[in-house]
Amino acid sequence: MVRHPCLICSVAVLFSGGNASPSGSEVPQRKQLPAVCSLPSQGSEGRAGASRDLLADYVISQVQVLMRHGARSNYHHVPNVTNPHVFSCEVRGAELEASLEWPRLLEAVDADSGLPSAPQSPWALETAPDGKTCIEEGGMLLPEGVRWLGAFGTSLQSAYGPFLANLLPEDVYFRSQSVPRVLLSAASLLTGILGETRAAASEISKFKIHIHSNQSDETMQGLPCPRGEQLSSQQDDAFVFPSDLVKDLGRIFSVDDFSSHTKTVDPDIADITFTALCDGGELPCGPGGCVNKTLQARLVETYDAKWREQSSGDLGGAESSKLQLQPLLAEVVGRMSAEPSSRPKLAVYAGRDSVIGPVAGALGIFDGLWPAFSAHIVFELWEPKASAAGTMMVRVLYNGKDVTSLVTGCGGAALCPLSSFGDAVQGLLGSHASHEDACMLKTGHVEVVV
Numbered sequence: 001m002v003r004h005p006c007l008i009c010s011v012a013v014l015f016s017g018g019n020a021s022p023s024g025s026e027v028p029q030r031k032q033l034p035a036v037c038s039l040p041s042q043g044s045e046g047r048a049g050a051s052r053d054l055l056a057d058y059v060i061s062q063v064q065v066l067m068r069h070g071a072r073s074n075y076h077h078v079p080n081v082t083n084p085h086v087f088s089c090e091v092r093g094a095e096l097e098a099s100l101e102w103p104r105l106l107e108a109v110d111a112d113s114g115l116p117s118a119p120q121s122p123w124a125l126e127t128a129p130d131g132k133t134c135i136e137e138g139g140m141l142l143p144e145g146v147r148w149l150g151a152f153g154t155s156l157q158s159a160y161g162p163f164l165a166n167l168l169p170e171d172v173y174f175r176s177q178s179v180p181r182v183l184l185s186a187a188s189l190l191t192g193i194l195g196e197t198r199a200a201a202s203e204i205s206k207f208k209i210h211i212h213s214n215q216s217d218e219t220m221q222g223l224p225c226p227r228g229e230q231l232s233s234q235q236d237d238a239f240v241f242p243s244d245l246v247k248d249l250g251r252i253f254s255v256d257d258f259s260s261h262t263k264t265v266d267p268d269i270a271d272i273t274f275t276a277l278c279d280g281g282e283l284p285c286g287p288g289g290c291v292n293k294t295l296q297a298r299l300v301e302t303y304d305a306k307w308r309e310q311s312s313g314d315l316g317g318a319e320s321s322k323l324q325l326q327p328l329l330a331e332v333v334g335r336m337s338a339e340p341s342s343r344p345k346l347a348v349y350a351g352r353d354s355v356i357g358p359v360a361g362a363l364g365i366f367d368g369l370w371p372a373f374s375a376h377i378v379f380e381l382w383e384p385k386a387s388a389a390g391t392m393m394v395r396v397l398y399n400g401k402d403v404t405s406l407v408t409g410c411g412g413a414a415l416c417p418l419s420s421f422g423d424a425v426q427g428l429l430g431s432h433a434s435h436e437d438a439c440m441l442k443t444g445h446v447e448v449v450v
Contacts (some may be wrong), residue, residue, distance in 0.1 A: 036372045037071040037144055037278030041151040043400015045378055046159030051395070051402065054414055057388035060163050061340075062381035063156070064332055064347040068356050069185035070145020071278035071373040075138035076271035078261055078284065080253045085272075085281035087142065089125040089134040095146045098191040099124065101198060104206075106187055111175060111210035112217070121183055141181040144278055146188045148374050153192020164346060166197050173335070175210040176350040177220055183209060185374075186350035193346070209350075219331055220351040222324035222358075225439035231316030231323070238315050239306055241267075245298060253286035265310055265370075266353070270303050278373065308368040311361035321361035322428040327435055329359065329425045336381045336394065336418055362428055364408035365398050375399055381418065392418040 045063075047055055073087040091099050102123035109116050125146070126135045134140040157164045174190065176183045186209055191198055212218040222228065241262040249269060250258035261268035272284050273291065283291040291299075312318045328349070335347050349355070353371040360366035360377065378397040384390035393415040396404045402414075409424025410416035416424075432438035 033144065033280075034274070034277050036274050036370075037374075038148065039372050039374055039399055041148060042155040042159075043378075043397060044402050045156060045380070045397055045400065046161070048159065055382060057385055057390065058382035058393060059385055060160055060380065061383040061392070062336060062343055062345060062347070063160060063164065064335060064349075064379040064381075065156070065189070065376055066328075066332075066349045066351070066355065066359060066379075067149075067185065067189065067376040068351065068353050068371055068374055069141060069179070069182045070149050070188065071142045072145060072181050072275060073134045073138050073140045073142060073279070074271045074275040076261075076266070076268040078253055078268050078272050078286075079255055080286045081272065081284050082287065083282060083285045083290075085276035085279060087134040087140070087275070087279050088132055089127045089140055089142065090132040091125055091143045091146055095143055095150060095188075098150055098188070098198075099146060101191065102184075102187045105191065105194070105198060107206040107208050108183065108211055109208045111212045114208070114210075117211060117213075121180060123184075123187065125184065126180065139179075139181055141184045141188075142279055145181070145185060145373060149185050149188035150192035152374065152376070153189045154195060157193045157195055164193060167194065167346065169205050169207045171345045172207060173210070173344040173347040174207065174350070175220075175348070177218060177352065177355075178211050178213075178215055179352070182350045182352065183211070186348060189348060189350075219325075219328035220349060220355045223327050223435065225323050225435070226441045227439045228320045228323035230441060231320035232310070233316075235309055235313045235315045235317035235320065238313075239309055242298075242302060245295075245302065248295060249291075252288040252291065253284075254288055265306055265357075267303070269299065273299075303370050304368060307357055307370040308366070311357040312366050312368070318361055321358035323435075323438055325355070325358045325362050326425065326428040326438075328355070329362065329428070330435075332379055333418075333422045333425050336379070336392070337422065360398060363396065363406075363424075365396065365403040365406045367398070372399070382415070394418055394421045 044051060046060070073089070106123060107116055108121050125143070126140055127133060128135050134142075172190075174186055176186045190207060215221050216224060241259065246258050246262060249261070250256060255261070269284075273296065276282060276284070283296060285291070309315070310317050311321050332347075335344060353375065356371040356375045356377065357366065360371075376399060380395040380397070382393045382395065394404070394417070395402065395415060396407050404410060404416055405412045405414055407416060407421070407424065409427055410420055429435060429438040
């Protein structure tokens with residue numbers, strides 16, 4: 001199992017020392033950012049570490065990045081919170097300098113027609129009238145998200161050296177889900193990759209970020225798939241939030257039945273907790289006390305269990321991930337297989353945790369942890385040098401960890417032939433020839449995947 005800085009690990013870092021009771025009573029203290037919003041920005045991409053010798057006879061041919069947006073403000077709510085966090089969307093320093101160039105560098109276009117979107121999305125973090133706090137609607141990208149994704153972009157440029165240096169608009173393919181925090185996360189990553197060269201970049205044309213006007217056409221959303229949706233619901237219905245946790249939370253926040261705030265893969269209680277911590281805030285308190293480190297640790301374990309089952313569970317989660325995200329992975333393979341003259345050097349797909357988890361589950365690389373803010377999967381395409389015999393090879397990295405040997409269909413190898421990777425992606429549909437066929441509902445019985 002792949003392990004990366006995780007939510008459970010972050011609890012240990014955040015809350016060391018002090019007394020605690022399972023029901024929660026102590027007042028939380030401000031600590032350093034947890035791993036949920038501060039993954040290491042530098043990993044094993046490129047020729048780092050053991051890959052240096054492994055890739056000696058290869059040159060990089062393409063980099064594709066599937067990413068979750070950066071740290072954001074909350075958009076879920078819990079009643080009777082006595083210490084609500086006020087989020088700051090004021091960007092400063094190097095991040096402000098980079099963000100001021102977004103309108104010059106970037107243009108949102110329709111993913112189908114390629115025509116500029118009208119109106120253009122505001123290329124800035126949205127703030128309240130005071131110009132500092134985030135707008136009340138919530139779910140806004142935070143300065144920490146801008147900073148981290150810029151740093152990740154810089155690390156990618158360093159990892160791939162000249163290959164990603166001096167990029168032109170025609171060298172890249174960017175696509176984003178139609179959500180402001182996701183779009184601005186993609187912008188943050190691109191400005192980090194461009195680095196100092198962005199001052200001279202895009203003098204003639206802008207870098208395009210493609211957005212599907214009809215989100216039902218967006219493969220990151222999962223194309224319509226009745227069978228996949230049925231399997232996902234089947235897995236979802238099987239998960240029960242521990243009753244003692246629901247009771248403890250109800251006592252803290254003076255809510256008779258807290259269960260409605262524990263639904264979905266990102267429950268209300270998790271949302272207000274992690275988003276505040278990413279902005280330097282505290283764990284939430286209510287009339288009955290505060291969420292303490294012990295209770296938070298148990299909650300984190302529960303969130304992870306929910307994501308583990310939803311993305312790779314044997315009651316429908318794993319099969320649903322394969323069916324619903326296969327079209328996106330087929331796109332990745334298609335861009336790898338394109339003729340060199342039409343193959344982008346860099347392709348980026350900016351989405352949410354609901355993209356990262358299922359894709360990782362479908363490929364067999366999911367680590368069982370709720371994908372952190374800015375979680376990412378990198379697909380590298382390597383081709384043999386002119387002086388070496390061989391075939392195109394693929395490497396897959398999850399949050400900077402090389403997980404190629406775990407990818408289903410790659411046979412445990414450190415490098416996966418492109419043909420094998422393509423077969424593995426097609427194999428996600430089982431014996432079906434098309435995604436449409438695989439997504440047809442079975443009739444006459446309730447399907448249980450074992």
